[in-house]
Amino acid sequence: MISLEGLTTLLQTWLQNTLGEPWAFAAESVIVGIAAITLFAFLGLALVYMERKVAALMQIRLGPNRVGPKGIFQTSADTLKLVMKEGLTPDGADKFLFNLAPFMVMIAAMLVLAPIAFARNFQIWDLSIGVLYVAAVSSVAVIGILMAGWSSNNKYSLLGAMRSAAQIVSYELSAGLSILAIVILTGSLRISDIINSQADGWWIIKGHLPVLIAFIVFLIAVTAETNRAPFDLAEAESELTAGFHTEYSGMKFALFFLAEYINIFIGCAINATLFFGGWMPFHIGGWDSFNHVMDFIPSSIWFFGKTMFLIFLIMWFRWTFPRLRVDQLLNLEWKYLLPISMVNLLLVTFMAIMGWHL
Amino acid sequence: MLEELGTNDQGDMIINIGPQHPSTHGVLHLVITLNGETVKKVEPHLGYIHRSIEKMCESLSYRQFIYVTSRMDYLSSHINNHGCALCVEKGLQIEIPARAQVIRVLMDELTRLASHLLWWGALAMDLGAFTPFFYSFREREMINELMEDTCGARLTMNYIVPGGVMMDLHPDFQRKVKEFLRLFKSKIHEYDDLVTGNIIFQNRTKGVGYISREDAISYGCTGPTGRGSGLSCDIRKLYPYEIYDQLQFDEVIETDGDSWARYKVRVGEMMQSMRIIEQLIDNIPEGEFQAKTKAVLKLPKGDFYTRVETARGELGVYIVSEGGSTPYRIKFRSPGFSNLSALDHMSRGGKIGDLMATMGTLDLVIPDIDR
Amino acid sequence: MFIKEYFKTIYLTVSSLLKGMKTTGYYFTHQKEIITEQYPEVRPVLAERFKGEVIMPHNEANEHSCTGCQACEIACPNGTIKIVTKNEINAEGKKKKAIDTFVYHLELCTMCNLCVVACPSDAIIMANNYEHSVFDRREFTKVLNNPGSKIMEGIE
Numbered sequence: 001m002i003s004l005e006g007l008t009t010l011l012q013t014w015l016q017n018t019l020g021e022p023w024a025f026a027a028e029s030v031i032v033g034i035a036a037i038t039l040f041a042f043l044g045l046a047l048v049y050m051e052r053k054v055a056a057l058m059q060i061r062l063g064p065n066r067v068g069p070k071g072i073f074q075t076s077a078d079t080l081k082l083v084m085k086e087g088l089t090p091d092g093a094d095k096f097l098f099n100l101a102p103f104m105v106m107i108a109a110m111l112v113l114a115p116i117a118f119a120r121n122f123q124i125w126d127l128s129i130g131v132l133y134v135a136a137v138s139s140v141a142v143i144g145i146l147m148a149g150w151s152s153n154n155k156y157s158l159l160g161a162m163r164s165a166a167q168i169v170s171y172e173l174s175a176g177l178s179i180l181a182i183v184i185l186t187g188s189l190r191i192s193d194i195i196n197s198q199a200d201g202w203w204i205i206k207g208h209l210p211v212l213i214a215f216i217v218f219l220i221a222v223t224a225e226t227n228r229a230p231f232d233l234a235e236a237e238s239e240l241t242a243g244f245h246t247e248y249s250g251m252k253f254a255l256f257f258l259a260e261y262i263n264i265f266i267g268c269a270i271n272a273t274l275f276f277g278g279w280m281p282f283h284i285g286g287w288d289s290f291n292h293v294m295d296f297i298p299s300s301i302w303f304f305g306k307t308m309f310l311i312f313l314i315m316w317f318r319w320t321f322p323r324l325r326v327d328q329l330l331n332l333e334w335k336y337l338l339p340i341s342m343v344n345l346l347l348v349t350f351m352a353i354m355g356w357h358l
Numbered sequence: 359m360l361e362e363l364g365t366n367d368q369g370d371m372i373i374n375i376g377p378q379h380p381s382t383h384g385v386l387h388l389v390i391t392l393n394g395e396t397v398k399k400v401e402p403h404l405g406y407i408h409r410s411i412e413k414m415c416e417s418l419s420y421r422q423f424i425y426v427t428s429r430m431d432y433l434s435s436h437i438n439n440h441g442c443a444l445c446v447e448k449g450l451q452i453e454i455p456a457r458a459q460v461i462r463v464l465m466d467e468l469t470r471l472a473s474h475l476l477w478w479g480a481l482a483m484d485l486g487a488f489t490p491f492f493y494s495f496r497e498r499e500m501i502n503e504l505m506e507d508t509c510g511a512r513l514t515m516n517y518i519v520p521g522g523v524m525m526d527l528h529p530d531f532q533r534k535v536k537e538f539l540r541l542f543k544s545k546i547h548e549y550d551d552l553v554t555g556n557i558i559f560q561n562r563t564k565g566v567g568y569i570s571r572e573d574a575i576s577y578g579c580t581g582p583t584g585r586g587s588g589l590s591c592d593i594r595k596l597y598p599y600e601i602y603d604q605l606q607f608d609e610v611i612e613t614d615g616d617s618w619a620r621y622k623v624r625v626g627e628m629m630q631s632m633r634i635i636e637q638l639i640d641n642i643p644e645g646e647f648q649a650k651t652k653a654v655l656k657l658p659k660g661d662f663y664t665r666v667e668t669a670r671g672e673l674g675v676y677i678v679s680e681g682g683s684t685p686y687r688i689k690f691r692s693p694g695f696s697n698l699s700a701l702d703h704m705s706r707g708g709k710i711g712d713l714m715a716t717m718g719t720l721d722l723v724i725p726d727i728d729r
Numbered sequence: 730m731f732i733k734e735y736f737k738t739i740y741l742t743v744s745s746l747l748k749g750m751k752t753t754g755y756y757f758t759h760q761k762e763i764i765t766e767q768y769p770e771v772r773p774v775l776a777e778r779f780k781g782e783v784i785m786p787h788n789e790a791n792e793h794s795c796t797g798c799q800a801c802e803i804a805c806p807n808g809t810i811k812i813v814t815k816n817e818i819n820a821e822g823k824k825k826k827a828i829d830t831f832v833y834h835l836e837l838c839t840m841c842n843l844c845v846v847a848c849p850s851d852a853i854i855m856a857n858n859y860e861h862s863v864f865d866r867r868e869f870t871k872v873l874n875n876p877g878s879k880i881m882e883g884i885e
Contacts, residue, residue, distance in 0.1 A: 054757070055488070055489075057756065057757045057763075058489055058754075058756055058757050059488065059491075059492040059756075060492055060493070060756050060764050060765075061763065061764075062763055062767070065767075155371055155373050229486055230486065236711075237380050238380050238483065238484045238485070238714050239710050239711055240710075241379060241380060316750060316754065316757075319488060319489050320489060320746075320749045320752075321486075321487060321558055321749065322486045322487040322558045322559050322562060323485060323487075323558075323562075323711070324561075324562070325561070325562055326395055326709060326711065327395075327709065328558075328562075336739065418806050421804070421843065422804070422805075422806035422843065423806070425806060425841040425843070426806070496764055499764075503776070506776040506778070506779055507776045507778065509778070510776065510778040510779050510780040510840075511779075511780050511840060514839070516839075516842060516843075519846075524842060525778070528776075548752050551749055551751065551752045552749050552752050552753075555745050555749075556745055556748075556749050557742045557745045
């Protein structure tokens with residue numbers, strides 16, 4: 001059977017045989033880079049289209065339906081338009097920071113891709129501190145947003161950036177604590193270990209109530225960290241017109257837009273990896289024949305299916321709820337999510353010591 | 359850097375919201391002084407959509423000037439027309455046929471319902487929820503189609519003329535209104551689930567934009583804004599016109615004075631409007647829909663003042679006549695202007711998000727404020 | 730007590746949010762509720778009274794019923810209608826006032842229906858046409874009476 005794992009092994013053997021060790025590594029890096037950028041571009045287009053369709057159906061509309069069959073080329077046409085547009089830099093802006101900011105946001109989003117396992121043994125870099133790396137790098141994006149807000153020389157942007165900074169810094173905490181819950185249960189920070197520990201059942205199922213709470217907290221935190229409604233205070237259309245990217249146009253705006261969707265994808269991919277077993281098929285401990293049947297579905301389909309489901313959940317939130325006010329947003333984190341996830345961590349530790357999860 | 363950002367001597371940030379801003383619903387220009395996220399002062403600037411409607415009316419005859427008033431508060435254009443027609447009829451002292459009175463009240467209440475539906479969707483949109491807007495527009499569209507059937511237009515109908523209404527009701531009108539009421543009632547639970555019962559929405563509106571009863575009186579707040587502060591100011595109850603004194607309906611009054619109270623007043627008014635429509639729809643008397651009037655209307659010398667309850671509050675129409683065929687002077691007392699003047703008082707000390715919630719519950723229509 | 734309130738708040742929050750999601754979820758799964766009108770392909774059914782523009786109906790013999798009394802011109806608040814009259818000599822050799830051109834400025838018209846109400850001989854009516862965009866604004870100035878048209882017999 002053709003699998004992504006087989007393809008990579010084949011490619012690596014061929015490269016090493018023809019080029020030799022150092023050059024093969026360089027060629028692989030180039031291939032990985034190109035593949036990552038292609039994946040990003042494709043994900044951006046697909047997720048924007050998905051969001052528009054989901055929004056339309058929830059709002060009893062048809063959504064894009066003119067460009068291509070069912071409007072599937074609408075997002076490509078929009079991107080083409082954005083590429084053709086002039087990228088304005090406002091007079092009085094800090095030009096260096098202003099132009100750097102979208103790339104900062106984009107690079108931060110791309111870096112988090114490294115430890116994510118897309119399929120069985122299909123991972124760019126299975127580093128030993130996988131989830132810690134994800135938690136650390138994903139918060140770098142806030143620097144890009146602050147840069148954009150400050151350098152735009154626009155009061156709406158500044159307010160949006162400040163809101164975003166307060167929001168991301170706060171919600172990092174409960175996201176981190178939820179990740180810790182799984183780390184305690186697994187005993188490893190390595191992504192592949194976390195996935196393999198779920199071979200006899202996903203954590204969401206065998207982890208009982210504490211893991212469910214951790215999952216919900218993590219879902220909320222991911223929604224907040226990616227500046228999605230109901231936590232989209234950094235953009236807050238009706239308050240700050242477009243928040244931190246008010247002054248951006250053309251391709252620079254598109255980079256912010258793309259980074260938002262990439263961040264959602266990565267957040268949901270991590271969520272799926274931690275709580276739903278990543279590429280791990282649906283297994284029930286002891287039912288070997290059932291598990292064997294589940295293994296026939298390719299692991300990449302499992303991974304993308306779970307991730308897309310979580311993305312859909314986040315889109316569902318966006319098109320249902322009103323936006324929170326800035327002080328309510330911080331109240332929610334500091335008064336509810338953080339205490340709950342702390343107590344929850346204690347519960348998880350207790351559960352891990354007693355071995356109830358096995 | 360801070361000096362470049364436009365600050366005052368106390369280091370507060372001054373921001374222009376509008377005239378082109380997603381939440382000002384038109385060309386309202388607010389200059390707000392901010393201390394961090396906290397609003398210290400709100401200063402509305404008007405004049406971006408001033409069309410001098412009052413002056414225009416002075417050169418139009420008593421039949422002609424009514425259509426212009428549809429363009430003031432375009433969401434309650436029927437009620438504007440109604441106020442003007444009432445004032446002209448007061449001067450002419452003509453009796454309106456019973457059928458015309460019932461049709462006018464029916465149309466007024468349908469307009470009020472449509473206006474409140476639009477407000478409901480727009481308020482949710484101001485607070486960041488986009489989907490309710492489409493649901494409320496689905497229902498509003500049905501009212502618009504009713505209007506189109508009978509009046510021939512959807513927004514600026516010009517249906518009410520001095521002496522009655524311009525055309526008779528469409529034969530399908532009663533059936534369609536009943537169908538609308540049935541459908542609307544089956545959808546109300548969605549409104550509760552999506553917005554009214556939503557905890558985020560409640561937190562965003564409760565205790566926000568407070569105005570006391572005394573302040574509401576001194577600012578001249580009328581309509582749902584005044585009634586949200588416990589001020590009894592429904593013209594339909596206080597100074598009944600047409601057949602409102604014979605109808606069974608309640609004046610919805612809340613005493614909290616915050617955005618949530620104003621929200622509940624408007625939602626309650628939608629129910630009361632439906633109650634009025636239900637009472638009238640099967641009891642439209644037969645007869646003439648228009649009283650016989652002269653070809654050229656001439657008001658006797660003197661001053662005439664009438665008031666009606668629009669979807670936003672009290673609309674006063676003041677006509678000074680010199681006895682000619684055109685008014686000597688016309689003045690409209692529009693509800694939006696007085697309600698807007700209280701915005702500064704309401705939103706001081708709140709956050710920017712609160713300002714949007716307050717503005718949303720005031721239900722400002724800018725052409726009504728500017729005229 | 731405080732703890733109880735705390736968890737009650739959480740419960741109420743979650744249940745109210747789930748209720749909202751149920752509503753949007755219902756519409757997501759029930760696509761027959763979609764109300765989008767696909768305009769250029771599917772034409773809207775307009776009400777018969779819809780006020781789109783003023784027209785002057787002519788019968789098969791190219792006759793209209795406008796007497797040129799200018800009641801509509803006086804009734805119009807915007808100066809939309811301009812009637813140019815001429816004197817015709819009828820069969821009996823008597824002079825009679827008739828219209829030469831009935832000029833209608835669509836760009837000034839607000840569709841208030843006052844001219845149609847004012848017309849004593851029902852010569853003008855409101856048509857349903859709503860697609861008015863043109864490339865040259867001179868095309869908005871229309872002459873409503875057909876070339877060579879005459880007034881119907883028996884209308885004074």
